[in-house]
Every structure is written in C-alpha cells, then in structure tokens.
Amino acid sequence: MIVCRFSWAAIMAxxxxxxxxxxxxxxxxxxxxxxxxxxxxATSAHGASASAEPAAPSAASNAIASVKRAAxxxxxxxxxxxxxxxxxxxxxxxxxxxxxxxxxxxxxxxxIAFGSSSTEGYGSTGPEFTYPNRLAAQLKRKYPTAxxxxxxxxxxxxxxxxxxxxxxxxxxxxxxxxxIWQVGTNAILRNLxxxxxxAQVEEGISRIQxxxxxxxxxxxxxxxxxxxxxxxxxxxxxxxxKVAGQRHIGIFPRxxxxxxxxxxxxxxxxxxxxxxGLHMNDWGYACFAQLLGDDIIRSVGQIQLGVNAPxxxxxxxxL
Numbered sequence: 365m366i367v368c369r370f371s372w373a374a375i376m377a378x379x380x381x382x383x384x385x386x387x388x389x390x391x392x393x394x395x396x397x398x399x400x401x402x403x404x405x406a407t408s409a410h411g412a413s414a415s416a417e418p419a420a421p422s423a424a425s426n427a428i429a430s431v432k433r434a435a436x437x438x439x440x441x442x443x444x445x446x447x448x449x450x451x452x453x454x455x456x457x458x459x460x461x462x463x464x465x466x467x468x469x470x471x472x473x474x475x476i477a478f479g480s481s482s483t484e485g486y487g488s489t490g491p492e493f494t495y496p497n498r499l500a501a502q503l504k505r506k507y508p509t510a511x512x513x514x515x516x517x518x519x520x521x522x523x524x525x526x527x528x529x530x531x532x533x534x535x536x537x538x539x540x541x542x543x544i545w546q547v548g549t550n551a552i553l554r555n556l557x558x559x560x561x562x563a564q565v566e567e568g569i570s571r572i573q574x575x576x577x578x579x580x581x582x583x584x585x586x587x588x589x590x591x592x593x594x595x596x597x598x599x600x601x602x603x604x605x606k607v608a609g610q611r612h613i614g615i616f617p618r619x620x621x622x623x624x625x626x627x628x629x630x631x632x633x634x635x636x637x638x639x640x641g642l643h644m645n646d647w648g649y650a651c652f653a654q655l656l657g658d659d660i661i662r663s664v665g666q667i668q669l670g671v672n673a674p675x676x677x678x679x680x681x682x683l
C-alpha cells in the first residue's frame with residue numbers, strides 16, 4: 365500500500381517542548397493553514413513614516429493558533445446536528461495499559477486503525493473526515509505534548525480472513541501500542557460463517573496481544589445494508605462482544621451507538637450514512653471518532669489517576 369504522511373511538524377516546528385502527532389493514512393489529509401506574518405509601521409521622531417521589519421509570529425503562537433483552529437474545525441460539523449453520547453448504550457472500553465504507560469513515560473505512542481472501508485474512509489468527502497484522522501486530531505488536542513502516530517490500515521472489502529493474512533505486515537511489524545480493529549461487516553454481507561470469522565478474530569487478537577499491544581474491537585455499523593441481514597448482524601455483534609469479554613479487551617459498540625442515533629435521537633439514516641445504505645458520511649465518521657476518542661481518553665485517564673481496574677472489570681462509564 366502506498367501511504368502518505370501527514371505531519372503536524374510544520375505547525376509545531378521550533379517547539380522543543382511540544383511533540384508531534386502524525387497521521388498516516390492511505391490518503392493525504394488536508395493541511396492546516398499557517399499563520400501569516402504581521403507587518404507593522406513605525407513613525408520616526410521627526411514624524412516620517414517607515415515600514416517596520418515583518419514581525420514573524422513565534423513558533424509558540426503558531427502552535428496555539430493551530431490548536432484553536434483545529435478545535436473550531438472539529439466542532440463545526442456538529443453545529444447543526446450535535447454528536448451526543450448515547451445514554452442507552454452499555455459501552456465496554458477496558459484498560460489500555462500500554463497506551464497509558466507510554467503517555468506517562470513521555471514515550472512515542474503508535475495507534476493502528478485496522479479494518480475495511482469504514483476505516484479506510486469510504487464515503488467521506490475528504491481525508492480529514494476519516495475516523496483515524498479525526499481521532500488523531502482529538503488526541504492531539506487532549507495530549508498536545510505527546511508524540512502520537514495514528515496509522516490507517518483500512519482496506520475496503522476485507523474481513524477477518526483477508527485481514528488475518530496481512531496482519532503481520534500491516535499491523536504487527538509497526539510495533540503498535542494500540543490496535544483498533546473494525547471487523548465483521550463484510551462477513552455479514554458476504555454470508556461468511558460467523559463461528560469461523562470469530563475464530564479468526566480470536567487468532568488475530570492473540571497475535572496482537574503477543575506483540576504487546578492493547579486491542580479494541582469495533583463491531584459492524586447500524587445501516588440499512590447491514591440491517592437487511594438482521595439475524596446474521598445480531599449474531600455477529602453478539603459474538604464480537606462475547607469474545608471481547610472473554611479476552612478482556614475493549615470493544616466500541618458501533619452497532620448499538622448508531623442504532624440509538626436512529627431510534628432514540630431520531631436521526632434519519634441519511635444524516636449519518638451515504639446513499640449506498642452502507643458507508644458512513646462525514647458526520648457519521650466524525651461522531652464515531654469523537655465517541656471512540658472519548659472512550660480512549662477516559663480509559664487512559666483511569667489508569668493515570670491510579671484507578672487501574674482488574675482486567676475483568678469495566679473501567680468505562682457512559683458519559
């Protein structure tokens with residue numbers, strides 16, 4: 365896969381105390397706009413006017429302005445339809461000890477978003493709206509002095525069989541601290557055997573954990589194309605949640621979250637998905653990333669506060 369690197373270094377250059385967050389994806393994200401130089405004028409003691417030297421903004425002021433712009437842009441998409449934390453969904457984000465430890469020790473953190481077209485970002489109008497890019501921007505705002513790299517390893521059309529085949533090259537060889545694995549949707553659509561799919565997911569979890577990374581699963585989306593396979597979809601969601609509990613790893617319940625968007629928050633499907641009835645749109649990806657990021661930040665915060673719960677105890681509480 366040919367990937368392009370998006371670096372915040374252009375904004376943060378010269379700030380020795382501020383590390384960089386990098387997003388690597390299969391598409392090139394939009395670049396932040398740099399501040400323009402401020403030019404002033406000075407008047408001599410005799411009343412003559414002269415042009416002052418351009419006052420270049422400091423690296424610190426550029427960094428602060430960049431963070432403010434990023435925060436404003438992040439919330440702009442939610443002005444018409446806010447991204448609300450679901451109240452009727454039981455979320456199960458468990459401890460993320462590797463990520464928490466690396467952040468506490470001021471060491472680089474690598475997060476890999478692994479999955480199919482939902483991870484790759486199909487349906488978004490631009491790379492800045494893919495969920496890995498949105499997640500990276502959120503973590504940058506939360507941990508501005510951290511060195512965090514988010515790698516987008518999504519590939520459309522795949523499910524557990526294909527993902528398992530490229531797991532070493534796309535994921536393990538990158539030595540990640542956290543792997544967010546979105547899986548199960550294409551298995552439903554392709555009528556793959558659910559038991560065999562879950563066995564492959566379990567094998568993948570074992571290999572990721574053996575490599576020393578935290579794991580968070582993401583289950584299928586609640587959209588018309590998936591809902592048409594109602595029984596298969598429900599079974600896949602149940603099995604993924606079951607294996608997450610058995611393996612003491614986190615899971616983001618995307619199916620239940622999106623179902624609440626539609627049924628409890630009364631959002632039409634076209635508010636969060638595109639016309640194909642399968643893929644999410646900009647708002648859907650943005651809200652998904654926001655809620656997932658909130659879960660990750662909360663889990664890391666629990667450990668940093670000394671609330672290092674046993675692996676069989678949920679550490680996340682609904683917002």
